[in-house]
Amino acid sequence: MPNFAVQDYPTPEFVEVALPLPLRQTFTYRLPFGLRDSVKIGARLLVPFGKRQITGYAVALHVKLSEEIEIEEAAIKEAAELLDEEPLITAEILKLTQWTADYYASSWGEVLKAALPAGINAASEQIISITAKGRDEIIKFSSVNTIKTQVLRYLATNDEKSARELANSFGTTQSQRAVRELVKSGLVGTFQRTLTSQVKPKRRKAVRLLSPENHDKNSQPTTASQHKIIETLLHSNGEMLFTELIEKSDVGASSINTLAKRGVLEIFVREVLRDPLSDARLPKITDLTLTDEQTKVLAEIENALDQAKYKAFLLHGVTGSGKTELYIRAMKNALDKNKSSLMLVPEIALTPVFSRLLRAVFGDEVAILHSNLSTGERFDEWRRIRKGDARIVIGTRSAVFAPLQNIGLIIVDEEHDGSYRQHESPYYHGRDVAIVRANYAGAVAVLGSATPALESFHNSRIGKYEYVRLANRVGNRPLAQAEIVDMRDVFKAFGKDVSFSPALVQAIEETHARGEQSIILLNRRGFSQFVLCRSCGEAIRCNNCDITLTFHKREGKLVCHYCNHREKTPRSCPNCKSRYLFFVGEGTEQIEDVLKRKFSNLRIARVDRDTTSKRRELEKILEKFSDGEIDMLVGTQMLAKGHDFPNVTLVGVISVDAGLALPDFRSAERTFQLLTQVAGRAGRGSLQGRVLIQTYHPEHYALLHACAQDYDSFYAEEIGFRRKLSYPPFVALASILIKHSNYNYAFDNAQILKDCLNSANSEKMCRILGVAPAPLTRLKGEFRLQILVKARNRAKLRETLDFALHDAQEKFCDLKIVNVEIDPVNLL
Numbered sequence: 071m072p073n074f075a076v077q078d079y080p081t082p083e084f085v086e087v088a089l090p091l092p093l094r095q096t097f098t099y100r101l102p103f104g105l106r107d108s109v110k111i112g113a114r115l116l117v118p119f120g121k122r123q124i125t126g127y128a129v130a131l132h133v134k135l136s137e138e139i140e141i142e143e144a145a146i147k148e149a150a151e152l153l154d155e156e157p158l159i160t161a162e163i164l165k166l167t168q169w170t171a172d173y174y175a176s177s178w179g180e181v182l183k184a185a186l187p188a189g190i191n192a193a194s195e196q197i198i199s200i201t202a203k204g205r206d207e208i209i210k211f212s213s214v215n216t217i218k219t220q221v222l223r224y225l226a227t228n229d230e231k232s233a234r235e236l237a238n239s240f241g242t243t244q245s246q247r248a249v250r251e252l253v254k255s256g257l258v259g260t261f262q263r264t265l266t267s268q269v270k271p272k273r274r275k276a277v278r279l280l281s282p283e284n285h286d287k288n289s290q291p292t293t294a295s296q297h298k299i300i301e302t303l304l305h306s307n308g309e310m311l312f313t314e315l316i317e318k319s320d321v322g323a324s325s326i327n328t329l330a331k332r333g334v335l336e337i338f339v340r341e342v343l344r345d346p347l348s349d350a351r352l353p354k355i356t357d358l359t360l361t362d363e364q365t366k367v368l369a370e371i372e373n374a375l376d377q378a379k380y381k382a383f384l385l386h387g388v389t390g391s392g393k394t395e396l397y398i399r400a401m402k403n404a405l406d407k408n409k410s411s412l413m414l415v416p417e418i419a420l421t422p423v424f425s426r427l428l429r430a431v432f433g434d435e436v437a438i439l440h441s442n443l444s445t446g447e448r449f450d451e452w453r454r455i456r457k458g459d460a461r462i463v464i465g466t467r468s469a470v471f472a473p474l475q476n477i478g479l480i481i482v483d484e485e486h487d488g489s490y491r492q493h494e495s496p497y498y499h500g501r502d503v504a505i506v507r508a509n510y511a512g513a514v515a516v517l518g519s520a521t522p523a524l525e526s527f528h529n530s531r532i533g534k535y536e537y538v539r540l541a542n543r544v545g546n547r548p549l550a551q552a553e554i555v556d557m558r559d560v561f562k563a564f565g566k567d568v569s570f571s572p573a574l575v576q577a578i579e580e581t582h583a584r585g586e587q588s589i590i591l592l593n594r595r596g597f598s599q600f601v602l603c604r605s606c607g608e609a610i611r612c613n614n615c616d617i618t619l620t621f622h623k624r625e626g627k628l629v630c631h632y633c634n635h636r637e638k639t640p641r642s643c644p645n646c647k648s649r650y651l652f653f654v655g656e657g658t659e660q661i662e663d664v665l666k667r668k669f670s671n672l673r674i675a676r677v678d679r680d681t682t683s684k685r686r687e688l689e690k691i692l693e694k695f696s697d698g699e700i701d702m703l704v705g706t707q708m709l710a711k712g713h714d715f716p717n718v719t720l721v722g723v724i725s726v727d728a729g730l731a732l733p734d735f736r737s738a739e740r741t742f743q744l745l746t747q748v749a750g751r752a753g754r755g756s757l758q759g760r761v762l763i764q765t766y767h768p769e770h771y772a773l774l775h776a777c778a779q780d781y782d783s784f785y786a787e788e789i790g791f792r793r794k795l796s797y798p799p800f801v802a803l804a805s806i807l808i809k810h811s812n813y814n815y816a817f818d819n820a821q822i823l824k825d826c827l828n829s830a831n832s833e834k835m836c837r838i839l840g841v842a843p844a845p846l847t848r849l850k851g852e853f854r855l856q857i858l859v860k861a862r863n864r865a866k867l868r869e870t871l872d873f874a875l876h877d878a879q880e881k882f883c884d885l886k887i888v889n890v891e892i893d894p895v896n897l898l
């Protein structure tokens with residue numbers, strides 16, 4: 071007789087749930103009997119939280135409540151529903167997200183949410199129904215006609231309605247108030263009902279040929295159109311989507327139905343995968359012979375793949391040195407070893423090019439994950455990865471959490487790029503998480519860049535990363551010549567600010583005359599048109615954010631680029647009522663207009679946030695440019711990245727000065743990277759490229775080293791500055807932002823926190839700076855105060871922060887308004 075009292079695995083009674091809320095803790099729930107045997111770690115659960123029910127993630131199971139859980143057993147709520155029989159989150163991702171949440175002092179549940187495709191979380195809605203008492207008493211109100219009685223009568227005839235439906239019929243505020251009052255007098259009740267997720271697998275009717283023994287032998291001979299159907303089906307292995315079959319065979323649905331009745335074919339429903347590359351034009355792949363440099367680097371990477379142990383490379387390769395080809399070969403090598411590969415790219419601007427190339431090389435093994443996909447596409451791609459059908463993933467930041475199994479290689483292209491950093495909660499750095507993932511998985515990491523982040527280069531110097539270099543361009547194509555145009559001279563000559571120096575104008579004309587293409591780059595940040603008052607000197611600013619409003623010509627409106635506030639351009643100064651307003655600076659739109667007027671014979675297109683927010687718009691423009699249907703691209707720094715246009719021989723940088731002037735210790739590094747990258751865009755083919763940089767600070771070291779394409783000298787100078795002023799990589803940095811609409815409230819809380827930090831720092835291992843106004847002092851109607859914490863090392867930093875935050879909580883500091891950012895990338 072088996073002994074039922076003793077089990078190998080005692081049944082868990084409690085589950086630990088991470089919730090996608092900005093809370094740095096998990097929550098314990100009791101498991102109802104029905105769920106105790108079926109819930110697994112990594113599954114999603116619907117749990118009550120406050121008045122709502124939300125989706126959380128099971129991160130641990132407890133047989134008994136552990137001592138550490140400071141909660142009365144009776145106060146523990148019960149989990150409502152199990153959403154996945156098979157957990158969505160793998161053990162590897164669970165561990166990785168836990169590390170991420172812990173390291174960046176953010177919420178585990180939020181990191182898990184970011185790791186999963188959007189739109190799969192179940193939600194719940196409030197349902198309102200009439201009570202027995204409500205039915206009994208409805209007669210009392212028969213002569214009363216208020217919203218309250220209308221709602222009650224409505225519920226009496228409909229049994230129950232969701233809060234949303236009531237709001238549609240009676241207005242949101244009014245229906246809410248009515249429900250509140252009705253609940254109070256016990257006439258209606260409310261409960262939560264689970265809604266299924268917004269995304270679902272897509273299903274379509276399909277047609278499949280059956281084998282001849284199913285056919286109805288007594289049927290009439292087939293008609294011409296029926297023949298056509300069978301023929302079409304045979305052409306695609308006997309199976310097709312219904313609509314596709316109609317389209318391709320050019321017959322009516324009735325002929326297909328007839329054949330189905332006769333048993334020649336069957337109609338069924340099948341899942342179709344939404345493929346983000348379904349209508350993309352794939353590039354032709356050519357068999358390249360690797361250069362000596364490429365061969366050497368590939369051998370090192372393959373050697374590391376052979377070892378099947380963690381190893382990280384910093385691949386420092388000048389633009390055009392053939393890094394992409396190396397990535398592809400390394401991924402092939404991993405695949406030969408039955409290992410999957412992950413390739414991270416910084417921005418959507420890069421993915422169309424790369425993902426098409428990868429699809430051309432690896433076919434269906436490639437899945438794409440980036441935010442420009444539709445929710446459905448992302449869902450399907452994610453599931454293909456989870457099932458192991460796609461073993462090569464290319465994606466942006468959050469793809470670092472892609473559920474690849476048996477991962478062997480992680481590539482981070484343009485590793486220096488700021489967009490790997492998530493700028494809102496949960497904060498994390500995609501590159502750094504990638505390194506940790508590789509480390510946990512015993513995989514090889516390759517960080518590639520022409521301009522490595524200072525931290526990464528430093529890491530290679532101290533032996534954390536193996537440094538490999540591609541010093542030459544493929545085919546020894548010359549690097550573009552970069553020249554500085556001193557705008558002070560131009561100003562003297564013209565007696566006013568002009569956007570285009572005569573040198574740049576001439577270069578554009580010459581380039582076009584040779585039948586070649588050009589790119590004009592603006593430093594988006596701080597370089598847009600705004601309105602200034604000549605009388606009082608004030609720029610018109612956003613009331614919410616204290617940020618200069620940008621003039622959008624097409625709309626004729628002033629727009630805040632932080633909170634999206636829009637207003638009509640005023641006729642007079644809001645400050646002093648003077649009518650002498652004038653427009654300063656130019657945005658991409660204005661530059662595009664100026665260029666179109668100056669060079670009416672050129673076909674010019676613009677690429678910036680506005681164009682890229684439209685799905686596939688950017689892709690179309692880049693394709694046209696690549697086909698030579700556009701002569702010139704005007705745009706922001708996204709143009710500087712990764713594209714390969716062999717016919718581009720001129721890059722003009724309109725103004726770099728705004729970027730250099732930003733109150734951020736990385737502004738020189740960013741400018742150097744931008745210029746080096748953009749110089750890499752010129753002269754990718756066999757033609758000699760030219761770069762013209764317009765500036766009012768021609769002697770700045772970032773510009774001089776960028777012009778010389780001399781990373782090592784730039785590094786030497788910049789690292790000295792970082793050391794002297796105690797900036798990363800020599801210190802670990804945390805930025806604490808305290809935000810609230812009430813300045814005093816923000817300040818008081820900041821002060822509590824500052825005091826706690828000071829007492830946590832009794833050993834003086836950290837330097838605590840502030841409380842100070844953040845460089846962006848007001849944003850979206852909130853005041854922003856900043857405290858910076860610098861520490862000799864990360865462990866000390868975390869220790870001090872954890873201690874101080876805990877202390878602050880006890881002292882009633884409102885931590886909801888406190889944002890902690892570890893290793894901040896952007897100090898604005």
Ligand code: ADP
Nearest residue numbers: 358359360361388389390391392393394395544
């Ligand atoms: P990077 O990413 O280093 O800037 P790319 O990978 O874009 O450089 O390579 C630049 C160009 O050189 C591409 O057009 C690529 O197809 C080509 N290329 C790369 N490797 C070779 C090779 N071994 N032989 C010939 N062409 C190559």
Ligand code: ZN
Nearest residue numbers: 603606643646
């Ligand atoms: Zn004024």
Ligand code: ZN
Nearest residue numbers: 612615630633
């Ligand atoms: Zn604003």
